[in-house]
Amino acid sequence: DLVLLVVDAGEGPKPQTWEHLAVVEQLRIPAGIPVITKADLVDADWLALLAEDLAGQLERSPVKFEPPRIVSAVTRQGVPELLQRLEQLSREDARATTADAFRMPVDRAFSVAGVGTVITGTPWSGTLKVGDEVQLLPGSISARVRSLEAYGEPVESVSSGTRAAVGLVGVDRGAVGRGATLVTGPVRWQPTGALDVEVELLPGAPPLSRRQRVRVHLGTAEVLARAYPMTEAEPERPATARLVLESAVVARGGDRFVLRSYSPVTTVGGGRVLDPLPPRRSARSWSRELSSESPAERTSALLARRAQGLPAADLSLLLGLPDWEAREVAANLKDVTSAGDILVSRKVTSELRAEAVARVERFHRDAPTEEGISQETLRRALKAPAPIVEAILDGLVRRGELSLVRGHAAIPGFKPASAGTPEEVARVVDLVAGSGLTPPSVSEIEEKLGIRGALALLRIGVKEGRVVGVESDRFFSTESLALFAGTVRELAVNEPVTPAQVRDRLGLSRKYVVPLLEWADREGITRRVGDGRVLV
Structure with missing residues (x-):
C-alpha cells in the first residue's frame, strides 16, 4: 500500500537505494514517502539540496511519491509530522475485507512452548479465524489454527494487510519455512511448476534470452527458473514469457513478481502473472487479451488456450478474483457456455459440434451398411471432458442434426445400404477360408477381387459364424x-x-x-x- 524510501542525509542515495526502488516499482506499490534521516548531522543547505535532487529523481517513478520528509531521531525533527501523515493515510486506506479466500506467504516459522509451530507473514487476501482449517502449500500439509496474533496482541481473526502470527496444530516445525503459503478455500489453490507472465526489464538490463536461468521472487518464495520469451524481451518494452520453475510455488493471476539474474545476483526486472496454471502447449494462444486489465477479456483469453474447457472452480485462481466475482464475470460473457462445472468457449463448442457431425458423415461413407457410429466411439473421438461431450451430443439430437438409434449416432434420414448378396459374401469368405492361417487384409481382399465394401461383407460372415475378426483389418475362418x-x-x-x-x-x-x-x-x-x- 505504501513504501517509505529511507535515505541517510549524510550519505545520500546509494546503489541499493535505487535497486530497492526498482523492486518497489515492479511490485506496483501505489504510493510512497521519501524520508531523509539523520538531519541533525548535516547543515540546512545540504538537506535542501538533497531533498530537491531526490524529489527530481522520483518524479519519473510509477510510484506516486510525496515530497521528501526530513527527520531526525535525535532531535525528533519531522517525526511527529511523519507519524501524523502515516496515520492519516492509514485511515484513508482502511480497506473493506472482501469475501475472498485467505492467502498468506510465510516469511518465518518457529516453535513456541505451549503453542507449537508458529508462522508469520502478511495476509494477501481474505480473513483467517481461530479454529479454521488451513493448508500449507507446496506440500499439502493440513492443519488447524490454534491461535492468532496481530502486532503482538492476541486476536480472534486476521485479515489482508495485517501483520500476523499464526499458531498451528498438527504441523512439525521442520515441515514449513519461508516461501510456503498458508491458504483456505473456496479457491482451489494449486502449486505450479510454470508461469506464463508479462515481463518488464529495467533500463540497462540485458535482453531476456531463451532458456536463460533467472531467480523469481514471488511472495516470500525465491525459486530458480528457465525463461522462454514468447516475444522479444528488452528493457522498457513489456514482453510475454513462460517461466519454467525448478521448484513449485503458489501463484494467482495478477500476482507481481521480481526477476533477478542468476549470477551475479542483481535485479533485472519483474512482471505480472498472466496464467498461473498454463497449458503445456499454448504457443498459439498468447493473445493480447491475456494481458488485459479487463477480467472479462482475460477470461475469454484463458478459455481460448484450453480446448478441454476450464473448471469453474479454477477461475478465481486464474483471474486473481474472489470466487463469487470470477463466476459472475464468466456468467456475463456471451462467448462462454458451461457444461456442469466446466466452462468452455462457444468457439470450441461450435468446432466440436461440427467435428461430431463430420465424423458421423464420414462413418456413413466408410461403412454404408452400418446403422451409425457407436456413441462411445464418437465420445472418445471428440477428445473433450465428458460433460462437454454429452452437452454437445444432446444439443445436436435436440436440434435434429443427429439421431440416436440403439446406441449409435447417425445423420437423420440415413438408411444403411444392403451389404451385398449371398454370392458376394461367399466370394469374400471363401477367399479368407482358402488362405488358411495367412489370410489377406481387407484392402488386399478388395484389390484381389476388384470390389469395394469388403469389410461390410466380412461382418456378415462374422454374424453367420463363418469368419472371426482377429485384427481390425484381418479376418480368419473359424x-x-x-x-x-x-x-x-x-x-x-x-x-x-x-x-x-x-x-x-x-x-x-x-x-x-x-x-x-x-x-x-x-x-x-x-x-x-x-x-x-x-x-x-
Missing part, C-alpha cells in the same frame, strides 16, 4: 482358428509355448503368429506368462 487353437493346446500341454514354437510348427511369420496368440488370450484359451503362454 476352421483355421480351430486348427490354430488345437495346435496351441498340443504344444502347451506340458509347458509354456512360445511364439517361436508356434511359428516353427505352423510355418507362419510373426505377422500372423502374434495376433493369433493375442486372440487365443482373449478367447480364454491361453494366458500369457512372461514370454510364453500356458493353457487356461
Whole structure:
C-alpha cells in the first residue's frame, strides 16, 4: 500500500537505494514517502539540496511519491509530522475485507512452548479465524489454527494487510519455512511448476534470452527458473514469457513478481502473472487479451488456450478474483457456455459440434451398411471432458442434426445400404477360408477381387459364424482358428509355448503368429506368462 524510501542525509542515495526502488516499482506499490534521516548531522543547505535532487529523481517513478520528509531521531525533527501523515493515510486506506479466500506467504516459522509451530507473514487476501482449517502449500500439509496474533496482541481473526502470527496444530516445525503459503478455500489453490507472465526489464538490463536461468521472487518464495520469451524481451518494452520453475510455488493471476539474474545476483526486472496454471502447449494462444486489465477479456483469453474447457472452480485462481466475482464475470460473457462445472468457449463448442457431425458423415461413407457410429466411439473421438461431450451430443439430437438409434449416432434420414448378396459374401469368405492361417487384409481382399465394401461383407460372415475378426483389418475362418487353437493346446500341454514354437510348427511369420496368440488370450484359451503362454 505504501513504501517509505529511507535515505541517510549524510550519505545520500546509494546503489541499493535505487535497486530497492526498482523492486518497489515492479511490485506496483501505489504510493510512497521519501524520508531523509539523520538531519541533525548535516547543515540546512545540504538537506535542501538533497531533498530537491531526490524529489527530481522520483518524479519519473510509477510510484506516486510525496515530497521528501526530513527527520531526525535525535532531535525528533519531522517525526511527529511523519507519524501524523502515516496515520492519516492509514485511515484513508482502511480497506473493506472482501469475501475472498485467505492467502498468506510465510516469511518465518518457529516453535513456541505451549503453542507449537508458529508462522508469520502478511495476509494477501481474505480473513483467517481461530479454529479454521488451513493448508500449507507446496506440500499439502493440513492443519488447524490454534491461535492468532496481530502486532503482538492476541486476536480472534486476521485479515489482508495485517501483520500476523499464526499458531498451528498438527504441523512439525521442520515441515514449513519461508516461501510456503498458508491458504483456505473456496479457491482451489494449486502449486505450479510454470508461469506464463508479462515481463518488464529495467533500463540497462540485458535482453531476456531463451532458456536463460533467472531467480523469481514471488511472495516470500525465491525459486530458480528457465525463461522462454514468447516475444522479444528488452528493457522498457513489456514482453510475454513462460517461466519454467525448478521448484513449485503458489501463484494467482495478477500476482507481481521480481526477476533477478542468476549470477551475479542483481535485479533485472519483474512482471505480472498472466496464467498461473498454463497449458503445456499454448504457443498459439498468447493473445493480447491475456494481458488485459479487463477480467472479462482475460477470461475469454484463458478459455481460448484450453480446448478441454476450464473448471469453474479454477477461475478465481486464474483471474486473481474472489470466487463469487470470477463466476459472475464468466456468467456475463456471451462467448462462454458451461457444461456442469466446466466452462468452455462457444468457439470450441461450435468446432466440436461440427467435428461430431463430420465424423458421423464420414462413418456413413466408410461403412454404408452400418446403422451409425457407436456413441462411445464418437465420445472418445471428440477428445473433450465428458460433460462437454454429452452437452454437445444432446444439443445436436435436440436440434435434429443427429439421431440416436440403439446406441449409435447417425445423420437423420440415413438408411444403411444392403451389404451385398449371398454370392458376394461367399466370394469374400471363401477367399479368407482358402488362405488358411495367412489370410489377406481387407484392402488386399478388395484389390484381389476388384470390389469395394469388403469389410461390410466380412461382418456378415462374422454374424453367420463363418469368419472371426482377429485384427481390425484381418479376418480368419473359424476352421483355421480351430486348427490354430488345437495346435496351441498340443504344444502347451506340458509347458509354456512360445511364439517361436508356434511359428516353427505352423510355418507362419510373426505377422500372423502374434495376433493369433493375442486372440487365443482373449478367447480364454491361453494366458500369457512372461514370454510364453500356458493353457487356461
